[in-house]
Amino acid sequence: MRIYSYISVMAIMLSSPLAIDAQAAPATTPRTHAITIDDFFDIGQMQDVAISPNAKQAVWLESRWDEALDKAQSDLWLINTQDKKSQRLTFTHDNESSPVWSHDGEFIYFISADKKDNAKAPFNGKNQVFRITLANLAIQPMTKEELGVNAFQLSADSKSLYFLANKKSTDTDQWAEMRANYSAPKYAHGKRDTNPLKVLDLTNFKQKTVLDDDKVVWQFNVNDSGSKIARITTSDNELVYYEGWSNIEIFDVKTASNKVIDDKQWRQQAPSPYGWLLGLDWHQDNQQLAFRIDFDGYPGKLFVVNTQANTPTIELKPIGKTTFQGGDIQWRPKSNELCYLGAQSARTQLFCSQINQGKVGDTRSVLAGDTVVGSYSFGVSGKQVVFSHNSLTHFHDLFIADADYKRSQFKRLTNINPQVDSWQLPQISVVTWQAPDGATVEGILELPYGYKKSQGKLPLVVQIHGGPTAATSYSLQHRSYGRATFPASGWALLSPNYRGSTGYGDKFLTDLVGKEHQIEVADIMAGVDKLITDGIVDGEKMAVMGWSNGGYLTNALISTTNRFKAASSGAGVFDQRLQWMQEDTPGHVINFMQGLPWAQPDAYDKASSLTYADKINTPTLIHIGEHDQRVPVGHAQGLYRSLKHYLNVPVEMIVYPDEGHGLNLYKHRKAKMEWDKKWFEYYVLDK
Template sequence: MRKVLLPLLILFILSSFSYSSSEKKVLTVKDMLGFKRISQLSFSPSDTRVAFVVRESDFEKSKYSRDIWMADMDKKEAFKYAFSSENESFPLWSPDGKNLAFLSNRGKAEDEEKEAKNQVWIIPANGGEAEKLTLAEEGVLTYKWMPDGEEIVCLTLESLSPSQKKKKKMDEEKKSDITIVDQKEKRKEFWGINLKEKKSQKIFVGDYGISEFDISPTGQKIVYSTNYTGEENDYTKFDLWVLDLNKKKASQLTFRDGSEENPLWSPDGEKIAFIAPFDSTLSFSQTDLWIVDSDGKGLSNLTLDFDRCVDEIEWSKDGKNIYFVAEEGTNNLIYSISLRDKKIKPVISGKRCCYDLKVGKKKMVFASADSVSTFDIYSSNLRGKNITKLTDLNPQLKDFYINPQEVISWKSQDDWDIEGILFKPYNLSKGVKYPMIVFAHGGPFGRVENYFLSRHLQVLASAGYVAFAPNFRGSSGYGNEFGVMLKGDLGGVDFKDVMSGIDYVISLGFVDPERIGIVGGSYGGYVVNWAITQTDRFGAAVSEFGVFDLRSDYGNTYIPRWDIEYLGSHYWEDPEPYKKFSPSSYVQNVKTPVLILHGDEDPNCFISSSQELYRALKDLNQTVQFVRYPREEHGFSEPNHIVDEEERVIFWFDRYLKDEEGKFSGKEVFKIGEDIKWEGKVLRVENIKIVDSYSGVKPKGKFLEVEFRISGKRDKDFSLNFYEEIYLLTENYERMLISGIPQGASEVKEVLLTGDALTVSIKKSQDQGYFQNTHKVTFDVDKELHSAELFIAGFPEIRLEF
């Protein structure tokens, strides 16, 4: 709670935050994070209800909360079903549909500094109190119902023995605890939990690498995938094994090279479907749908000639067909294949992205979104007809301007057809040349999909930029040949595709060729690092958790196999490609201002990569800023860090992509004394001054007092939260909220009022008269700070010099 900085009590009565429902708003990163996200659908055996997980942002704690929701297919409504102050996930219906199981980390952990581990909970399908079913010491990794519904099988980690626990505790107390790299301690175990007796029994102790599993229709066998070691670097070594629950013995099912994952028994128990790469020697080869007899015979690639990546698979209940989700350019669509004639048919088509497919007896359900909608749950019959929307989780979307996005295609420099997605500002004006930001996706065996929740791109467009995301060669979704083209050619054809795409967008007539920036993370960060060493065409760049030196990347990443796969050898066997394709080899060419963002705990693209880039650019006297995010791994997961990331990205581009008239990202930056007319209101900064103190209260640096006036018609509600919607941005991209609001008093000097919710509100009036309010706010700024940009919600930024 903020305090009043004076020995005088002042009452300051303010109304709550409100907006007129008729006024559309410009999307911000907080708005994007505020949309609910769905995942992990579970379809009831009766084909009438869908349980699913909803993720929401908690900005106060800077984390995501996940709860179980339920969608009723008859009523076409959704409601929160199982929730707590912790997280719920992975709902699974019992075979009779009377109960729903889920994972949750409710309760307290033994170590108060850590979160409790996931356990299996169960709740009646018609509602009631959830009951904790497991007490796994190391938590439950995943689980499945037995076909008879009387037992649940869990996968967990092996627990330490009493003597091992005692030694570990003593070592920690003596500060003699060490970690031996790659020393394995905990194997994976299968446990069975009887629901009636509430008893658990160890079924099988496996190896260190068991991941997904499925139970046969008879309940007598388990098929599971394992890479044996549990190490991330062995991602190409997953095999399928079958565990006989009667004999307590496991035998290997598949022996092909490459990785076999996502195994699913057929309804009759005779076959097992799974996903594996087309080319067993490359992890970035197209993923196909495979099938094998339960005795290991009859191995077959069912989508050999389909030439698109298969991401999800589901058996039909009669076992005659397999449904699957496939990557189709910028879309994710649903297909089926008949096991009788091996014919593939489209089921759900169009311009949409589908996920979490679940197939019932007569219906299927899936999550879907497109370029103008967030993800919701839909149902259809098994032929993909009668598509019905079951949820509307983000009705507030209609209150925002949606920046139009469209799929475009062009010829690359060597005549290949390349696709990408173009995002335009919602208020794009004819005849105006806009700055453009190029977004390079990660992978490189990945892609940009054409759905609304593309956070970087929608937020950039809202900030007044054209945003362009090319799916360059090496991306998934365009066939196997397309996807493997970067083997031995990192920074080659992909860079050509990016640059030719830029030329194509410029030819459309609304992009300023002199104001182009580039941003990307992971492999996209590599593309950024490569681009700025090969050309000075970019006016600004943002490199996020990317690769700078390939030899260093090999030595520090937890998946060095990636470097070997793309470069063809270890660096001591052939050092040339490591040098040739490393941006570090050409860093002396960089002239572009670079913002570097990286998480401290990134095990994939280790932070040393960004540190090396930063050090080189500093010693070369180039413009660079390096921002590190504590606790973050590969990509940013804490909502407040993501807000900071997006705002820094925009501010960096605003700073370096302005034109000679002082325009930032298509918006004019105003100065003191200028009237800013914006969406029916007028803002004017009347005065700024340095104040030594308020009633004896002194600043840590110096007090900067800003006086401003807002006026306009009373034709709609308007409000402004001073502590959340007014701030300064320094040249180092430090965001500074106000310290208080100066208030006059009759017997004392002007004082500084502070509080948690200081809001001014103007209500809509029937006579639609005019209002005019003058306010003062104070910032405690550094003594050496002499300029900053003032941001007041709903208006363009204002340049302050003091």
Template sequence: LIMADVKTDDVNVRKTPRLAGEFIRGGIQRGTGDEFCYLVDDHAVARLMSVTGLGTDKLTTKTLTAENVNIDAYGISPDGTHLALLQTELDYSRDVFLWDRQNGKPAERLTTVNPQIDTWKLPTISRVKWKGAEGDEVEGILELPPDHKPGTLLPMVVCLHGGPTACDYYGFQFWIYGRTQLSTSGYAVFCPNYRGSTGYGDDFLTNLIGRENQIEVEDIMRGIDHLIAEQIADPERLGVMGWSNGGYLTNCLITHSDRFRAASSGAGMSDMTIQWSEGETPGHVVNYQRGLPWTSGDQYDRSSPLRQIQSTSFKTPLLLHAPGADTRVPPINSRALYRVARRYLNSPAELVTYPGAGHTLNSYQHRLAKMTWEQAWFDKYLKSSE
């Protein structure tokens, strides 16, 4: 049995408190018994769990992997005694481990795909918590430079994950969305798991419906305030970046506030009506806006950064990334904001297009271009003395 992105209620396991509100990402039966294994997003960790007794009154669940080990994928031997795990921790990324469940020993590491990581000075990765919108607890991941001294204020880039039904994990990540690259370049990197993220319960996820560009924005802004109060982030050197829904939230934040000195928005929505009419997933918009443009027009407007622009605040230097063949979030979204910034408000903006690229940048050249542009953009506006 294979499942993708289904909540626990959908597989009839609501009887156990251990599973309530967690987010199942895939499952497979172990061996010939009745044990069912699956991946769960649970408080910024991708755990491998199992359940026995499905369809009975004796439902039992347990976590199979260590506390802070993230499991990206797994496989099970035919007799169910061995598991192959693709896992990540704080100091390595996605290596294969073999776990013999019968001998009681930790999983054995079989690969070192990226041995160069062992020679790097890695960022310090931690979890942070704060009171978000409505006083609810919100969690995020904070990366600090390896040589950071406590009490030294840092330029900080807020990195916003996509989805929104996703999360940033408590583990090592070196990818094109900021983590490791920026933190080892002298920045604090803050990755909030804002309202709508997975792994924090069903209410935390569904509270975003009908409240986009509102409740999650408050979650994020309060997290920034928390790190300023903790004397980590320099309030005069704040940046924000994201891709997909993270790009959308970047657009939201810079039209809400003039606190950010630089922003990088990739493949992000700017107008919900445009997104509903042009994007390949109109149902996503309808669900989150609780209706169609002609029945929920006010909600569409409130959720659209393009319709919330105030010329007195929309001055953040803005780097926009637009994949040329993106059908998920069509590039017209980014082109519209670029036109506003450059033609009507005369604020700093650059539009980078990626010919032939879909919603995700897959080619090496495109990924390198994105990372190079962003490094230069944040260095110019957050580190330059000009």
């Protein structure tokens, strides 16, 4: 049984030359449209796909930018999987999320925040559970929590709606009275948001609290019989607790007893204790629970625990050089297969592994071709699977396949971005090169539409992915971080999957630990030199850009070499000590530095661009969100001060008000893209 949360992972989609592209553009469609920055805001994004129980319909969440609202807007769409007729289900200014079907296919439940003037819950602007009746498309609220709902789950028979509510809890330690008496200041701790678990009877609409133990619940899942509830919990909602001090708990409904699962395998025996638990899912036998843990810098793990028998927890191993990806793990219905996503050489595949009598059996790749799968969903029989898919020629769309076989062919159901059929698309390829230490590294190269090597060398943008425990996918992307934008303007664009990236094996991933600001910098520059040697790139006309860890590596590159004529550093770490002190997930720094600042002072020096700031002479744009907690604004301020006041290097610092680690407003996204384009043209192309 799956859990449906308001916070869903934005999936990266894929490409597959073997797909049956039923709605692809006719071969005669002329590609006459040159891609522009404005085209970015016209792309529909697809996530949270869900197939109906009988597999005859499917629903998805579609997000599009709305200039008038100054944000991206998400709505629910429905399609008939036989005749491919689709219709939009919601038309609000609120963002819908987490769609799930009732067992009979009559209703779709989802989360939305509907706000009406001076209204109480459920129309007070807080997230609530709603449902839409397919017969007449009527929408009605299911919950009316004053502080809103975090996540929900339907029971297997759709007679009960479980949901996580919100509650303000106050510590009762010896200083509680002092904090209460002097309440004007802000305190670092003492209050927290906790999550009681409630259930609504959908027959008589009576509601009760199932479990309220003043814990923060990051995810929950109820088994099909309703006898056990799995939760990922912490004692506080500060993110640092989730990073390394979270537990998986099993609540027995009949005895009202709670048990914490032994965590030795993913804490004490793991390469790092700072891991993120995610992806709870019960087998239909009501006993086996699957879950994942992810680490920064180390391979993630996948486990199955039998909560009934006193047997060891099973650990699944990825095949080949695959890296487990994301928390979307599902037991395939009517089977003993556990299914999950795996990163593999810039692709993401859907895998299923047999679990029989406490042992791991055969593992198969479900879909054929070069796939980079995002969201996926099985029908109740387990025989059909729908999934989102992004190829080299189109963006996110819905596909369906037979889930029973290995490497199944699949067919396309939607074409939500028909405008792309006329775009002059970049030429996308995978390029490989040798790092200085002999390792093979690869990246995604984008060249302008119609470009031939005989036309001469191109200016280059090196666009660096974040994470670093992530990878750039082999698929069409038009992003505010450079892809598609610059190739459309005559640039080559290289997105290197440097050491530390996922999908290239455990060693490739862990080689970065203890070597940040060194090994990945060498990897990237070797790729640049490869393109220069091949006669594609003009080595005198190069720029570098990135966001998050890509911003960190932008800082690292310009403090290591003066070969780049311009840089755009977005939300990039400048000093590792400052990062450990201020970011909301400090375990990330501890992992890569291999210890705390007072234990590894040299490591923090070597991995900080601040240490080498006097070497920087590259004109640099600095982008940062005003309220970024992942890479706090102090990094941008330190880089700006170094360049502007002490080194006399051309610099602009752009602080986006009310933004966090990403840019959520239309005007801010567009400002960033325009600034990058103008900055690179001026300093690299002398425009």
